[in-house]
Amino acid sequence: MVIGWDSADWKIINPLMDAGEMPALQSLIDNGVCGNIATLDPPLSPMLWTSIATGMRPHKHGILGFLEPDDSGKNLRQTHITSRKVKAIWNILNQQKMKSNVIGWWPSHPAEPINGTMISNFYQTANFADDWKNWDLKKGCVHPENMHETFANLRVHPTELTEAHILPFIPDAAKINQTKDKSLMQLTKQLAECASVHNALTYILENDKNWNLTCVYFEAPDLISHGFMKFHPPKMEHIPQESFDLYKDVVNGIYKFHDMMLYRTLQLIDDDTTVILLSDHGFYSDYLRPKLLPKEPAAIALEHAPYGVFVARGPNIKKDERIFGASILDITPTLLTMFGLPVGADMDGKPLVQIFEEEIKPTVIPSWEFVDGESGQHPKEFKADIYEVHDEKALQQLADLGYIESPNEANNDENFNNNIKENQFYLARSYYNAKEFPKAIEILEALSSSKPVKERFARYLLECHLSLNNTKRCREILDELKNDKIEKSINEENLQIAIDYTNPNQLKKTKSTKKTTTDTFGILMIEGNILLNENKNEEAIACFEKADKLSKDALYSRMALGNAYMQSKRYNDAIRIFENEIVYDPNNSQAFFGLGICHHKLNNYDKAIDYLLDSIGLIYFNPSAHYHLAESFFEIGLYHEAAQAYEMALRLAPNMQIARTKLEKVCKEYLHDTERYEKIISEDIYKNAETIYIVSGLPRSGTSMMMQLLEAGGLPVFTDSLRNADENNLKGYYEHEAVKIIHKDNSWMKNSVEKTVKVVSHLLPNLPMRYKYKIVFMERDLDEVITSQSKMLQNLGKLEQNTAHYSIEVSFRQTNDKIKNWLNDKPNIEVLFVEYKDAIENGNEVIQQLNTFFNSKLNTEDMQQVIDKKMYRTQK
Numbered sequence: 098m099v100i101g102w103d104s105a106d107w108k109i110i111n112p113l114m115d116a117g118e119m120p121a122l123q124s125l126i127d128n129g130v131c132g133n134i135a136t137l138d139p140p141l142s143p144m145l146w147t148s149i150a151t152g153m154r155p156h157k158h159g160i161l162g163f164l165e166p167d168d169s170g171k172n173l174r175q176t177h178i179t180s181r182k183v184k185a186i187w188n189i190l191n192q193q194k195m196k197s198n199v200i201g202w203w204p205s206h207p208a209e210p211i212n213g214t215m216i217s218n219f220y221q222t223a224n225f226a227d228d229w230k231n232w233d234l235k236k237g238c239v240h241p242e243n244m245h246e247t248f249a250n251l252r253v254h255p256t257e258l259t260e261a262h263i264l265p266f267i268p269d270a271a272k273i274n275q276t277k278d279k280s281l282m283q284l285t286k287q288l289a290e291c292a293s294v295h296n297a298l299t300y301i302l303e304n305d306k307n308w309n310l311t312c313v314y315f316e317a318p319d320l321i322s323h324g325f326m327k328f329h330p331p332k333m334e335h336i337p338q339e340s341f342d343l344y345k346d347v348v349n350g351i352y353k354f355h356d357m358m359l360y361r362t363l364q365l366i367d368d369d370t371t372v373i374l375l376s377d378h379g380f381y382s383d384y385l386r387p388k389l390l391p392k393e394p395a396a397i398a399l400e401h402a403p404y405g406v407f408v409a410r411g412p413n414i415k416k417d418e419r420i421f422g423a424s425i426l427d428i429t430p431t432l433l434t435m436f437g438l439p440v441g442a443d444m445d446g447k448p449l450v451q452i453f454e455e456e457i458k459p460t461v462i463p464s465w466e467f468v469d470g471e472s473g474q475h476p477k478e479f480k481a482d483i484y485e486v487h488d489e490k491a492l493q494q495l496a497d498l499g500y501i502e503s504p505n506e507a508n509n510d511e512n513f514n515n516n517i518k519e520n521q522f523y524l525a526r527s528y529y530n531a532k533e534f535p536k537a538i539e540i541l542e543a544l545s546s547s548k549p550v551k552e553r554f555a556r557y558l559l560e561c562h563l564s565l566n567n568t569k570r571c572r573e574i575l576d577e578l579k580n581d582k583i584e585k586s587i588n589e590e591n592l593q594i595a596i597d598y599t600n601p602n603q604l605k606k607t608k609s610t611k612k613t614t615t616d617t618f619g620i621l622m623i624e625g626n627i628l629l630n631e632n633k634n635e636e637a638i639a640c641f642e643k644a645d646k647l648s649k650d651a652l653y654s655r656m657a658l659g660n661a662y663m664q665s666k667r668y669n670d671a672i673r674i675f676e677n678e679i680v681y682d683p684n685n686s687q688a689f690f691g692l693g694i695c696h697h698k699l700n701n702y703d704k705a706i707d708y709l710l711d712s713i714g715l716i717y718f719n720p721s722a723h724y725h726l727a728e729s730f731f732e733i734g735l736y737h738e739a740a741q742a743y744e745m746a747l748r749l750a751p752n753m754q755i756a757r758t759k760l761e762k763v764c765k766e767y768l769h770d771t772e773r774y775e776k777i778i779s780e781d782i783y784k785n786a787e788t789i790y791i792v793s794g795l796p797r798s799g800t801s802m803m804m805q806l807l808e809a810g811g812l813p814v815f816t817d818s819l820r821n822a823d824e825n826n827l828k829g830y831y832e833h834e835a836v837k838i839i840h841k842d843n844s845w846m847k848n849s850v851e852k853t854v855k856v857v858s859h860l861l862p863n864l865p866m867r868y869k870y871k872i873v874f875m876e877r878d879l880d881e882v883i884t885s886q887s888k889m890l891q892n893l894g895k896l897e898q899n900t901a902h903y904s905i906e907v908s909f910r911q912t913n914d915k916i917k918n919w920l921n922d923k924p925n926i927e928v929l930f931v932e933y934k935d936a937i938e939n940g941n942e943v944i945q946q947l948n949t950f951f952n953s954k955l956n957t958e959d960m961q962q963v964i965d966k967k968m969y970r971t972q973k
Contacts, residue, residue, distance in 0.1 A: 098312075098313075098366060098370055099312040101202075101315060101374075101376070102315050102376050103320075104319035104322055104377070104401060104405070105406045106380045107404075108382050108383060110352060113349060113352055113356075118349075118356070120356070122408065124363070125410045126408055126410075128417070129408060129409050129411065129415070129417075130410075130420045131408045131419060132423055134376070134407035135403060135425065136379075137155070137424075137527070137530055138526050138527075138530040139395070139398060141162060141163070141395060142203055143160050143203050144162070145377035145378065145425060147185075147203075149377065149428045149429070150185040150429060151186070151429055152446040154426070154445050154531050155527040156524055156527040156531065157182070157183060157443070157445070158181055159180050159181055159183070160180055161180075162176065162516070163175065163176060163395075164176065164520075165520070171513075173516055175219075177204060178204050178207065178217075179475055179479060183466060184466065186428075186432050187215075187473065188209070188473055188474050191470075191473040192472050193438065193470075194212070195212070195310065195436070196213045196308045196310075197213040197312070198301050199213070199216070199311075200298050200313040201217075201220065201316070202314045204218055206218055206235075206237060206238065207238075207475070208238060209473050210473055214239075214301055214305070216297050217238045217239075219237075220234070220238045220239070220293065222290065223252070223254050224255075225255055227254065229254030232249075232254055234248070248300070255286045258288060262285075262288060263284070263285065265350055267343060267346070269343055272343065287317045291316070291358070295361075295362075299361060302362070302366065310432070318376070319380070321348060324347075326380060328347065329345065332345075335388060368412075371410070371413075371435060372409065373408070373431075374407075375406060376405030377405055378401045378405045380402055385682060387399050393551075394515075403686075404715065407423045414452055414454065415454050420451055420452055421710075421714030421715075421717075422715075424716075424718065426447075427447055427448065429446065430447055430449075431448045431449045431452070440459050441461075441462060442462065442463050443866045445531070447717075463866050463867045464865065464867050466867070467865060521540050522540075522557075525541045525557060528540070534562075534564045535565070536915070538562065539915065545558055550577055555623070556623065559574055563626055563627065563630050572627065575620070618647045618654070622640070622657060625640030625641045625657060626657065629657075629660070629664060634661055634664055638662065641657045641658040642658065645658060655674055655678060656685075659671045659675050666698070668695040669699075675689075675692045675695070676692065684715060686712045686715035687712070689708045689709070690709065692705075692708040693708035693711075693712060693725060693726070702733045705729040709725055709726040713726065720746045720756075723746035723749065724742070724743065724746040724756050728759075731763065737768065744760060760774060783925040786868055788850065788869045788870070789850055789851070789854060790807070790870075790871050790873075791855075791870050791872040792854070792873050793855075793856050793857065793861055793874050793875070794857070794875030795858055796857055799931075802933075802963070806947070807873070807947070808853070809956070812955070813853065814831055815854045816833050816855075819832075833855070836855065840860070858874070858913065858916045861919065861920070862916070870925060870927070871950065873950070929947070929950045931946070940961065940964040941961065944960045947960075
């Protein structure tokens with residue numbers, strides 16, 4: 098059983114358990130394991146809970162925010178489950194003939210037709226304006242459909258709650274002026290909705306004992322925290338005493354209420370049931386609470402803390418132990434391992450094997466996306482028209498909380514487009530969080546093309562370019578931001594002069610005191626990071642120090658200052674900064690990491706190991722932390738531990754060649770265990786995968802000629818022969834129409850195994866990871882490519898004679914760079930790069946390279962007859 102408490106945080110839970118006020122959760126912890134669980138960026142619930150259910154990051158699973166276009170493409174609706182592109186854990190179990198119950202998961206509307214019961218996240222929503230006696234349940238909220246009325250009657254409407262339900266949370270509720278203060282209505286609504294979810298859960302548990310997995314999601318801890326955390330003790334200076342006295346018990350109350358529901362849930366299952374309770378992120382509850390939020394969509398997510406709670410109890414779960422390094426991406430891989438099923442290699446998480454008493458060795462397959470069998474998903478062609486939900490009341494709640502635009506404006510053109518941009522921004526942040534910087538850059542560059550540039554778009558764009566050492570582009574973006582700031586400042590000054598025009602003395606004063614400056618906190622932080630990347634360390638330090646004075650509470654500036662000190666080899670100064678940050682925020686993984694690096698540089702290896710382990714315990718996915726941990730172990734002669742840490746760094750970053758070299762050295766020279774090293778580097782989950790041969794490159798780069806060569810060499814080609822030879826390709830195109838829609842449908846690929854397929858380069862990232870690929874990538878001078886393409890377009894009547902599209906050269910160059918970067922770290926892909934000019938002028942040499950690449954299976958004599966130098970018609 099998986100129980101989700103959105104935004105639950107140990108800083109609230111631990112004092113309540115110490116006081117004996119959360120006994121049900123305490124019993125789980127005493128008989129199981131607990132620890133932090135790391136969230137993802139952006140920390141938005143629909144994206145995170147889908148990652149929990151799939152083991153994949155948002156850019157893979159496809160849920161990108163709270164709102165999405167409806168099936169008409171004209172209006173906005175709350176995100177539907179039909180936008181999820183991959184299988185959830187219950188879909189995988191469905192294929193294994195197992196039974197699942199899913200209640201309230203976000204998003205889960207319309208309910209999927211799985212083997213079991215699914216109650217969608219629109220099931221419990223209500224409003225005071227509704228008449229609870231005639232409270233209709235939306236179609237598509239319940240599967241199986243014949244249980245619609247049963248579950249409809251289990252819901253609790255807010256107007257059904259009485260003083261007895263409210264006073265434990267707000268003892269002086271009678272003092273609230275409900276005309277001006279809607280807090281009481283907000284609390285009542287959330288209590289009713291989580292009670293409705295609990296009723297659906299307990300009904301299922303009471304009436305169905307034959308299930309394999311039950312997942313339930315409770316949203317109230319998050320919504321109540323957003324509404325009432327500002328009143329939570331300790332009292333903040335800006336909160337009026339009267340408001341504090343009224344609402345100070347609400348947050349603790351909602352946690353205790355959830356513990357009561359947990360107690361009843363545990364009564365309805367047996368001791369052989371494994372229970373996992375978790376949150377998707379935490380919630381800042383002490384002095385780390387932000388006092389002000391920026392005016393931008395979903396700014397409220399800045400109240401979310403990076404670590405949530407994780408608890409597990411069950412027959413093979415360790416007892417009363419703390420675990421480290423868990424991520425929300427690890428839940429589905431862990432569940433699959435518990436069920437004895439393999440983990441998908443395309444999943445971003447790992448099984449939490451450290452929670453088990455008896456060792457379990459996970460198995461791996463390339464992907465569950467290509468495993469056949471009824472999954473219980475909606476068909477691809479499914480249209481949600483009859484289940485369409487444009488619930489203005491639900492949208493208004495999201496708007497009131499600050500997650501979206503107000504619904505009365507949500508469907509106009511400007512806000513519709515803004516929402517699309519926001520979802521693209523969240524997609525870019527997902528790529529950034531996964532360190533897939535080129536993909537993030539592509540999106541962020543497009544978002545930043547509108548002027549003035551939004552600083553939050555620019556900030557992520559700069560971070561991506563800095564990570565790739567694109568300092569020149571960073572300077573360009575910074576200059577654009579500065580110019581925007583100057584222009585805005587001048588406009589504000591002109592406005593001030595116009596207002597004060599009737600007062601000459603005031604006008605003079607305004608002109609003499611007003612300054613145009615770009616020294617904002619954000620600009621200073623950006624410039625400091627660029628200077629740091631340029632190794633101008635002292636100038637960077639000056640920027641960060643200035644930024645720190647502008648914003649005393651900015652943790653971000655102090656961490657940047659610490660990193661600048663570290664890069665300047667001022668290790669003791671850096672240690673001072675990082676130690677202060679840990680006092681301020683004990684969950685700051687990067688501060689622990691910085692301390693580990695500094696102490697390693699100062700030869701304090703024992704301290705370095707302790708701090709690096711602390712950092713990894715908070716965020717496990719940090720290959721650099723594992724590598725430096727290995728280095729410190731090595732320095733004190735703990736070679737076995739060093740090998741383990743090098744190995745983990747390699748698992749997280751397969752291209753970290755230095756870790757591979759060091760691992761080999763330790764295994765061979767210090768552990769004298771060559772077999773271990775060879776086993777580690779030879780692990781291949783694709784050893785039984787089928788192989789497809791690909792010819793790729795930009796259009797007009799020689800791909801058709803290469804297809805001819807490989808066909809002559811004896812490799813079957815996958816083509817539908819629909820596109821006939823013409824003056825542009827005298828010997829044929831060797832294409833297949835199905836390839837063009839590989840991003841939508843790749844089912845045809847099972848018919849291309851052991852055949853050669855032509856796939857233009859920009860489609861390569863859509864290759865499914867189920868197969869192994871041998872790719873021949875054609876390269877050609879870009880001037881020749883563009884000239885050849887232009888001539889082809891002229892011949893087709895799509896471009897005027899004697900013109901060329903040279904403006905797309907930059908785009909082509911970026912595409913090639915992006916694709917090569919994508920190809921670089923794929924364990925199931927081998928690539929041979931072939932220059933078109935070499936293939937024409939040095940044909941025999943290239944043919945031999947191809948024969949070697951294809952394991953000497955080609956008929957090289959027949960291939961030599963294919964190359965025709967006359968076909969090289971466009972050249973410099």
